[in-house]
Amino acid sequence: MRIPANKNLANKHVLLGVTGSIAAYKAAELVRRLRKGGAEVRVVLSAGGAEFVTPLTFQALSGNPLHSELLDTGAEAAMGHIELARWADAVVVAPASANVIARLAQGRADDLLAAVCLATEAPVAVAPAMNQQMWAHAATQDNLRKLRERGVHQFGPAAGDQACGESGLGRMLEAADITRHTAELFDTGALTGLRVLITAGPTREAIDPLRYLSNRSSGRMGYAVAQAAVEAGARVILISGPTALATPPRVERIDVRSAQDMHEAALSRAPGADIFIATAAVADYRPAAPAQQKIKKNTDTLTLQLTRNPDILADVAALPDGPFTVGFAAETEKLLEHAGEKLARKKLDMIAANHVGEGKGFEAEENALSVFDASGVIELPQAPKTQLARQLIALIAERYHPGS
Numbered sequence: 001m002r003i004p005a006n007k008n009l010a011n012k013h014v015l016l017g018v019t020g021s022i023a024a025y026k027a028a029e030l031v032r033r034l035r036k037g038g039a040e041v042r043v044v045l046s047a048g049g050a051e052f053v054t055p056l057t058f059q060a061l062s063g064n065p066l067h068s069e070l071l072d073t074g075a076e077a078a079m080g081h082i083e084l085a086r087w088a089d090a091v092v093v094a095p096a097s098a099n100v101i102a103r104l105a106q107g108r109a110d111d112l113l114a115a116v117c118l119a120t121e122a123p124v125a126v127a128p129a130m131n132q133q134m135w136a137h138a139a140t141q142d143n144l145r146k147l148r149e150r151g152v153h154q155f156g157p158a159a160g161d162q163a164c165g166e167s168g169l170g171r172m173l174e175a176a177d178i179t180r181h182t183a184e185l186f187d188t189g190a191l192t193g194l195r196v197l198i199t200a201g202p203t204r205e206a207i208d209p210l211r212y213l214s215n216r217s218s219g220r221m222g223y224a225v226a227q228a229a230v231e232a233g234a235r236v237i238l239i240s241g242p243t244a245l246a247t248p249p250r251v252e253r254i255d256v257r258s259a260q261d262m263h264e265a266a267l268s269r270a271p272g273a274d275i276f277i278a279t280a281a282v283a284d285y286r287p288a289a290p291a292q293q294k295i296k297k298n299t300d301t302l303t304l305q306l307t308r309n310p311d312i313l314a315d316v317a318a319l320p321d322g323p324f325t326v327g328f329a330a331e332t333e334k335l336l337e338h339a340g341e342k343l344a345r346k347k348l349d350m351i352a353a354n355h356v357g358e359g360k361g362f363e364a365e366e367n368a369l370s371v372f373d374a375s376g377v378i379e380l381p382q383a384p385k386t387q388l389a390r391q392l393i394a395l396i397a398e399r400y401h402p403g404s
């Protein structure tokens with residue numbers, strides 16, 4: 001059986017909670033499907049779950065160490081409950097036993113899975129699996145209602161023959177259905193039908209045919225923003241400087257090298273865009289006269305004359321009827337002051353400012369953003385860039401009012 005890659009699951013971090021139900025064996029197939037769909041999977045096995053399936057199965061299938069202990073110094077040092085909670089783009093508990101559903105409804109934090117569910121900002125879903133009497137019990141139904149009211153997603157259950165010999169509601173959904181529902185968690189629809197233009201990565205400013213001036217931007221933030229915009233339903237064009245990253249699914253990518261190339265690509269497409277998000281680290285200056293041939297080392301010193309590059313962000317923001325414009329400001333000092341000044345000077349609709357350094361910003365997996373607009377500042381605390389990108393897209397969607 002061929003399992004197709006899933007556009008929404010690509011590169012997603014799915015934390016799978018496997019709990020004490022006879023359906024735990026089906027979670028092995030679920031790990032396989034999620035991974036084939038493109039997700040990275042980590043498994044948390046509850047105490048009950050470990051009575052039905054072995055840690056080794058899930059470690060081998062997920063390709064990651066299995067997580068089960070909360071109050072264990074070794075486990076906490078390797079990847080603790082808070083790190084797991086932050087790592088997850090979605091937490092899916094499948095199978096979810098009646099006991100775990102009750103514990104989540106109570107907000108318990110006395111085992112690893114319950115603690116992660118409390119600590120995560122990612123969407124949480126449960127796929128109930130239990131005997132039909134346990135399912136129908138008012139306690140179970142009350143607990144699930146509470147969870148749904150708090151925004152927990154519920155996948156299933158299905159009706160049919162049960163392992164206990166009874167028949168009725170309470171069977172866990174099939175792995176293929178749970179995989180599909182998990183993928184749907186990433187579709188927000190907040191930008192449905194909108195055209196979003198994004199710049200990402202560094203630019204390269206030629207010194208001679210072999211050398212260039214550039215910067216340490218990896219492009220990760222911009223690519224994550226492009227993916228989040230697609231998940232929100234937008235049609236996305238990504239104008240990218242040179243990066244080592246794969247194009248996110250359903251994103252149209254235009255490759256450029258220099259700031260001038262990026263300026264031309266952005267200005268030619270901006271009039272057709274509803275939203276412009278400039279995450280690229282564009283060189284402010286370029287060599288004024290790049291050498292036509294390789295520069296030889298026949299002098300002790302070499303002076304490069306630099307000239308200002310065009311300002312892509314300011315030029316897009318100045319377009320009559322231009323798109324809603326969002327800038328990025330990477331700063332090493334006076335973050336708030338510099339970002340506020342850039343918002344006003346370039347007449348942007350919004351600016352996302354980030355501190356560079358200390359494991360954040362350029363070349364890093366994580367970032368933290370201060371997002372400014374006319375109404376003030378919103379802090380998005382340190383998190384993986386994929387999660388921050390989704391939060392930023394949600395903010396942009398909230399503030400975007402066509403025609404106003």
Ligand SMILES: Cc1cc2nc3c(=O)[nH]c(=O)nc-3n(C[C@H](O)[C@H](O)[C@H](O)COP(=O)(O)O)c2cc1C
Nearest residue numbers: 019020021022046047048049097098099100129130
């Ligand atoms: C053979 C067997 C099958 C079980 N199947 C289920 C089940 O499908 N769903 C359920 O909610 N509990 C089931 N239970 C009960 C749970 O395993 C028990 O409540 C356990 O404490 C749950 O552990 P957990 O909190 O780690 O999920 C079963 C118990 C046994 C002995």
